[in-house]
Amino acid sequence: xxxxxxxxxxxxxxxxxxxxxVIAFDERDYxxxxxxxxxxxxxxxxxxxxxxxxxxxxxxxxxxLNFVMRGALGGGVTRSLALDAHGKGLSSALLDxxxxxxxxxxxxxx
Numbered sequence: 042x043x044x045x046x047x048x049x050x051x052x053x054x055x056x057x058x059x060x061x062x063v064i065a066f067d068e069r070d071y072x073x074x075x076x077x078x079x080x081x082x083x084x085x086x087x088x089x090x091x092x093x094x095x096x097x098x099x100x101x102x103x104x105x106l107n108f109v110m111r112g113a114l115g116g117g118v119t120r121s122l123a124l125d126a127h128g129k130g131l132s133s134a135l136l137d138x139x140x141x142x143x144x145x146x147x148x149x150x151x
Contacts, residue, residue, distance in 0.1 A: 042142045048074055050132035057112055059091070061131055064105040071104040073143040083108050086138060087131070
């Protein structure tokens with residue numbers, strides 16, 4: 042199952058730092074997302090892109106996780122020659138992550 046089936050995502054940028062928020066569509070899926078989408082997994086997913094640490098912040102009231110990836114934007118928008126200098130495509134890349142199917146989805150008959 043792809044993460045995009047149970048969550049959506051937004052990205053932001055500030056200098057050489059990219060942020061990616063992952064927000065559960067259904068609050069019942071937030072604990073599953075929080076268990077499986079770790080800072081280590083995100084760091085591995087973006088190895089070669091994020092040269093610094095990846096930090097995860099939990100926002101349970103919003104059913105969201107926010108990942109801060111340092112050194113992910115080639116020096117920042119004004120210094121980078123990357124086609125996606127703002128890192129907006131990072132959210133799509135994260136949502137393409139393969140996860141096991143949550144038990145709730147099997148129970149719902151999805």
